[in-house]
Every structure is written in structure tokens, then in C-alpha cells.
Amino acid sequence: MWLLAMAAVAVDAVAQHADLAALRRIAEGDGAGLAELYDRHGRASFSLALRIVRDQSEAEEVVQDVFVQAWRQAARYESTRGPVVAWLLMMTRSRSIDRLRHRRGLPPLDGDGESVVRNLPDATIPFDWQLLGAEQVQAVRTALDDLPLVQRTAIELAFYEGLTHAEVAARLEQPLGTVKTRIRLGLLRLRAAIGEALA
Incomplete structure (x- = not known):
């Protein structure tokens, strides 16, 4: 559903320009550009990851993976593919789904109730919906x-x-x-x- 919400967000031209400038700096090896991008979009990425994987530590790892990937691929980003935030959230979704698939390949957890807690639905309003x-x-x-x-x-x-x-x-x-x-x-x-x- 987050993707549908994103479709409704009109990305501000100023924000997109700032994101593109941060990506250019990242491509040049400037860590401050990555920090700036993370400050703007890290929370949305975490919210989406948590909604999919339903585990805080895994969601944090997904976000870390996404921003490492952004660091490595900043020079290859093409603005014609859409806003930077959409690129980051698509990477977040893909990484989160990869984690779910990996988890499904593992044996079930012991009967200590941890699996029940892990599968409880997240009742909080997703961050991407809060932006709308x-x-x-x-x-x-x-x-x-x-x-x-x-x-x-x-x-x-x-x-x-x-x-x-x-x-x-x-x-x-x-x-x-x-x-x-x-x-x-x-x-x-x-x-x-x-x-x-x-x-």
C-alpha cells in the first residue's frame, strides 16, 4: 500500500533538487551528502522496512543496506527514473522482501511465543502515510x-x-x-x- 501512497505524493521540486545535489556529492565520495539523504529519507525507509519485515532489528539492517547501496550506486542514478525518494523506497521494498524470503527458508522458531509476537500486525500509521x-x-x-x-x-x-x-x-x-x-x-x-x- 505504501507504493500507492507514494503515487499520490507530488514530490516538491526543491526537495528533489536537494536530493539530486546530495547524490552528486555522494558520487564524489562526500559522506555528508549521504548523511543529508539519510536525514531526509531514513525514517520513511525504516517505516516501510518495518512494515514489511515486522522486526525492528531487521528493519534497521535493511535501512543500512539501502543506504550502503545508495552510496555505491549514487553515480549510476538517473533522474529520469523518478524521484530519489522513490528510488530509495523501491530498494527498501526489495531488500525487505529478500529478508522475508530468506526467513521463510529457515526452520520455524521454537514454541516460546516469539513467532507469535513477531507476526503481530503493526498498528501504527506508516510514515509514508503521515507525509500525505x-x-x-x-x-x-x-x-x-x-x-x-x-x-x-x-x-x-x-x-x-x-x-x-x-x-x-x-x-x-x-x-x-x-x-x-x-x-x-x-x-x-x-x-x-x-x-x-x-x-
């Missing part, structure tokens, strides 16, 4: 609610629970091609609806 204004939040919620149930379910499983398309297909007992089509069409409808609502 009331009008933007309502536009995203309305657009998501207006999707056909099959599209909304597939999108929520993929983006909120971090499942791959194949895992969504298995969970919904639907062909992989059908799931991919539902997610693609749903995202296109969301983009159009949010754009109209915020225009």
Missing part, C-alpha cells in the same frame, strides 16, 4: 476502494504483504498471467484515479 495531506490520503483510499475486489486483493498482497506475483497467484489459486494482469490494470486505474483526484 488529508486530501491525498482520501484520494488514495477512495481510489483503492473503487478498484474491483480481485485487483485490490492482488495489489494488497503484492505491495502490502510483499508477495511475488507467483506467490500471489498461489495464494489466490489463480494463473500467474491473470494475477499479473490484475495488478497491472489495477495500478493503471489507481494512477489515473489519483491523478484526477489531485489535479
